[in-house]
Amino acid sequence: MAESYRTIRSEIKGFYKEKGSKFISLAYHVDSLDQVKSRLEALRKEYHDARHHCYAYVIRGGLQEQIRANDDGEPNHSAGDPILGQIRSFELTNVLIVVVRYFGGTKLGVSGLIQAYKTAAEEALSQANVEVVEIKEDFKVEYGYDKTSEVMRIVNDFGVEIKNQEYLEICTLYGRIDPERFGALKDKLSLAQVIARKL
Incomplete structure (x- = not known):
């Protein structure tokens, strides 16, 4: 039996708001680090006025996985890890999720940030059409x-x-x-x- 993994094909957008802060989540199918880099560059241009562009990805090359979570200036492990946790929770691979935050003036605290980034990522992925791909x-x-x-x-x-x-x-x-x-x-x-x- 051939091994397989779960992924998404279409781009998905989610939205979450907490105490004035807006969290826009964008999920993409990616096959390489080059695709991750170009997506991030494009989003930083599109949402150039946002304070944070936090992200996580899981990419499979052959039987090896490349995983990264980035807090982009938020407190350590308060943004990237909750996003990565949602990729894991939905059991997805070859996926990049970027959550763009517009600060609303009220600090959320670390636990509030963790919940907000988790929920924003979940908002996008809950709309996903998941596809099973054979390796x-x-x-x-x-x-x-x-x-x-x-x-x-x-x-x-x-x-x-x-x-x-x-x-x-x-x-x-x-x-x-x-x-x-x-x-x-x-x-x-x-x-x-x-x-x-x-x-």
Whole structure:
């Protein structure tokens, strides 16, 4: 059975207000740290007059997870961790949540902030359409043009999802497969004197 994870696909917006402070929560699907960085840059421009842009994300690359929570000037662990807690509570991966805060003039205290950031993140995620994604292994195969039909027959037999193909002097096929099937695919291709490499 292939491993899988839960994620969201569409952008979601939530809103929470407490003692005059406004908390705008924005949830996104992300596949890389570059996507996180570009989302944060765009939001800092869009909400340039906000006091805080607190966030958390969980990104899975292969079987490894990258996790981060950022308080962006709020007291330690009062913003990023509650946001991350909601990502965990909804059991989501490859998700970034940013909560933008407009200060309303009344301090909420650490416990008030924790509750506000948690609720704002929950407001966004409670609207999410969750999708289950199977974890796949990305790989590439390089081969001579004369091996094309043999390589295609093997990858079709293994149910490979073909992402891209290049037909040059050396042909290249980029594909995805269930991780537990990669070893057998590699063995079969090596019998055809073709090498498959993980990306």
